[in-house]
Amino acid sequence: MLLTRIMLVEFFKTIGRYAQLMGRTFSKPDSWKMFWRMMPREMAKLGVDTIGIIVIISLFIGVIMTMQTVMNTENPMLPRYSTGLVLRDTLLLEFSSSIMCLLLAGKVGSNIASEIGSMRITEQIDALEVMGVNSASYLILPKIVGLVLFMPVLVILSSFLGLAGGMGVAYFTDLITLDDFIYGIQYAFIPFYLTQAIIKSFFFGFIISSVSAFYGYFAYGGALDVGRASTNAVVNSSILILLSNIVLTQILLN
Amino acid sequence: MIEVKNLFKSFDGKEVLHDITTTFYNGKVNQIIGQSGSGKTVLMKCTIGLYRADSGEVMYDGRNIVNMTTDEVKKLHQEVGMLFQGSALFDSQTVLENVMFPLEMFSNMTQKEIEARAKFCLSRVNIDPVAFKLAPSEISGGMQKRVAIARAIALNPKYLFCDEPNSGLDPVTSIVIDKLIAEITQEYDITTVVNTHDMNSIMETGDNIVLIRKGNKAWQGSRNDIFSSDNEALNDFVFASQLFKEVKAAQSR
Ligand SMILES: Nc1ncnc2c1ncn2[C@@H]1O[C@H](COP(=O)(O)OP(=O)(O)OP(=O)(O)O)[C@@H](O)[C@H]1O
Ligand SMILES: [Mg+2]
Numbered sequence: 001m002l003l004t005r006i007m008l009v010e011f012f013k014t015i016g017r018y019a020q021l022m023g024r025t026f027s028k029p030d031s032w033k034m035f036w037r038m039m040p041r042e043m044a045k046l047g048v049d050t051i052g053i054i055v056i057i058s059l060f061i062g063v064i065m066t067m068q069t070v071m072n073t074e075n076p077m078l079p080r081y082s083t084g085l086v087l088r089d090t091l092l093l094e095f096s097s098s099i100m101c102l103l104l105a106g107k108v109g110s111n112i113a114s115e116i117g118s119m120r121i122t123e124q125i126d127a128l129e130v131m132g133v134n135s136a137s138y139l140i141l142p143k144i145v146g147l148v149l150f151m152p153v154l155v156i157l158s159s160f161l162g163l164a165g166g167m168g169v170a171y172f173t174d175l176i177t178l179d180d181f182i183y184g185i186q187y188a189f190i191p192f193y194l195t196q197a198i199i200k201s202f203f204f205g206f207i208i209s210s211v212s213a214f215y216g217y218f219a220y221g222g223a224l225d226v227g228r229a230s231t232n233a234v235v236n237s238s239i240l241i242l243l244s245n246i247v248l249t250q251i252l253l254n
Numbered sequence: 255m256i257e258v259k260n261l262f263k264s265f266d267g268k269e270v271l272h273d274i275t276t277t278f279y280n281g282k283v284n285q286i287i288g289q290s291g292s293g294k295t296v297l298m299k300c301t302i303g304l305y306r307a308d309s310g311e312v313m314y315d316g317r318n319i320v321n322m323t324t325d326e327v328k329k330l331h332q333e334v335g336m337l338f339q340g341s342a343l344f345d346s347q348t349v350l351e352n353v354m355f356p357l358e359m360f361s362n363m364t365q366k367e368i369e370a371r372a373k374f375c376l377s378r379v380n381i382d383p384v385a386f387k388l389a390p391s392e393i394s395g396g397m398q399k400r401v402a403i404a405r406a407i408a409l410n411p412k413y414l415f416c417d418e419p420n421s422g423l424d425p426v427t428s429i430v431i432d433k434l435i436a437e438i439t440q441e442y443d444i445t446t447v448v449n450t451h452d453m454n455s456i457m458e459t460g461d462n463i464v465l466i467r468k469g470n471k472a473w474q475g476s477r478n479d480i481f482s483s484d485n486e487a488l489n490d491f492v493f494a495s496q497l498f499k500e501v502k503a504a505q506s507r
Contacts, residue, residue: 031359123342130415131356132300132331 024136025144025210038142040064046108046143046209047150051157057103058158061095062087062165070175083176084184086184087166088159089193096158098245101204105237109212110144113233117226118214125217140213147209152203159197167224196252203248204241211237255280256301256413256445258361263293263300274310274467280412280445282392283436287450288429294449296500297466301447302334303327314413332360335406337416337435341398343390343405350376350386353405360409361448375404379434396427400434405500407438413447414439420455428452432459445470456480465491481505 029035069083116139119125128135163185170181212233219229256278263271263469270293278284278301286294299305301312303319312319314330320332343352353372357363363371376386379400385393388399399419406414416435420428436459439446450456457477465473465488472487480492482503494498 027485034358119344122340122345123338124344125336127336127342127344129304130331130334131409132328132334133359134328174357206439 017218021136021214021217022210024134025140027134027137029137029141030133034138034144039146042142042146043150046111047154047203048148050104050107050154053103053107054100054154054158055161058096058100058161059165062091062162063169065090066166066169067175068150080180081184081187084166084181085187088163088185091159091162092193092197095162096155098204098241100154100158101201101208101241102238105208105241106234108147109208109233109237110230112209112212113216113228113230116213116218117229120217120219120224121222136217140217141209143213144206144209148202148205151205152198155197155201199252200245200248203244207240207244211234211240255315256447257313258301259311260302261312261314262308263296263305264308270469271300274471276464276471276474278445278447279462281440281443282446282461283439284445284447284462284464285450285456285460286464286466287456288448289451292466293469294408294466295417295443296445298417298449302336302415332409333412335409335411335414336407337399337402337419339417339421341390341402343398343402345390348387348389349381349401351388352401353408356405356408372408375408376401379404395422396431399423399431403434403438407442410442411444414444416446416448418449420452425454428454429458435459453492453495467496
């Protein structure tokens with residue numbers, strides 16, 4: 001009972017500190033010049049540099065999902081185009097918009113938390129503050145904006161590559177004909193699914209960058225603590241992505 | 255000039271600073287000395303405003319930082335330079351970019367002027383131009399300290415704070431850094447506050463020395479008063495070393 005109460009208090013304290021940090025992050029930058037210099041760099045580091053892993057994973061997921069769908073649904077009642085359709089909708093609705101963000105939380109989240117965390121323990125953040133710089137806005141805002149703006153690119157790229165993987169299966173094997181597959185991925189396409197995927201990705205990009213920055217910013221101690229901050233960042237942003245995915249899906253698909 | 259008046263500071267009910275009143279003068283190297291854990295860093299951070307004092311005043315030439323708003327503190331901080339214990343150079347930037355940083359953030363100079371000013375500051379602390387394009391991790395600890403001094407003086411600060419500027423440095427490099435801080439202080443008439451427990455720095459550069467013991471101010475004076483003083487706390491601190499005991503004995507003979 002007492003324990004739950006202590007945990008609840010800690011929980012709300014954390015939320016409060018997070019909200020306060022975001023307040024400082026989204027106040028007007030001390031220098032727009034610096035913001036515009038940092039933001040594209042962060043976009044390159046957090047977004048562009050993750051394209052490689054997204055390419056590989058999305059292609060393979062497209063391949064394997066196509067094979068599984070064809071081989072496990074040998075039901076004559078199902079139309080032959082269903083494989084393409086299932087792949088397309090799964091990619092858009094869940095894989096490229098949510099599962100992929102969990103992967104990003106691992107890569108990008110630990111990157112952000114360890115970068116900001118090591119700046120904290122080596123007093124670089126104090127140095128910014130003593131200069132009169134709003135360190136939260138200077139360090140965190142370019143990361144959030146850079147990642148969020150780049151998210152749609154990653155989502156769309158991932159969906160296309162997943163489809164390309166499926167198409168590869170159709171082309172190189174005789175599990176399914178290319179015509180059936182292509183007919184499937186065009187059949188009954190609902191454009192809103194794409195919009196929905198992009199909206200979700202904005203939220204998830206925000207969660208990954210802001211939560212990871214939070215854990216890095218309040219790191220305290222030595223190198224081990226930076227490692228701990230980075231683990232916390234990945235675990236907590238993943239959980240938040242999973243939870244908010246349910247809420248967002250409810251809202252968007254109703 | 256910075257006047258600290260009746261400053262108190264506690265962490266979680268544990269009193270770390272008790273009723274500190276002192277003055278740091280411009281054009282002088284003001285030192286806060288004392289044993290490890292006595293509260294030197296806390297006193298410095300309260301003075302700068304990185305920690306909020308529980309009560310008391312810290313007057314920067316008449317402006318009290320304790321009751322300023324966050325925005326006012328930010329403004330004041332643009333007149334403050336600080337040298338951190340671990341240098342705290344930005345490791346994602348080169349040596350030159352580090353010194354250009356405060357100028358890019360807060361000055362209205364053109365890119366050319368910024369670069370010229372940064373190069374001037376680096377040459378003032380004797381950094382060879384070869385090192386300008388290097389990352390902070392690629393230069394020695396002593397050089398990092400000097401680059402950090404260059405960054406701290408880039409915006410012509412009125413107040414300069416140095417937290418243990420020669421920790422981790424060999425005695426020769428320590429003296430170079432101490433001398434540099436003293437020269438810059440006089441040259442630009444800066445109010446410089448240095449945290450140290452290094453007897454060498456104290457005897458070399460301490461113009462105005464405040465001794466902190468267990469959160470209390472125990473003594474204040476200049477390096478010339480140290481050997482003649484019979485303040486108990488000061489003697490405990492200074493003559494912990496046998497060498498200095500002998501020096502004092504020799505002097506009084
Ligand atoms: N953020 C903090 N929270 C709680 N206690 C603190 C904090 N900072 C310092 N203290 C406590 O205040 C006391 C004085 O610490 P301070 O860092 O000022 O010592 P110091 O004189 O600078 O020592 P050193 O020479 O080792 O740097 C210590 O007992 C320390 O535990
Ligand atoms: Mg200290």
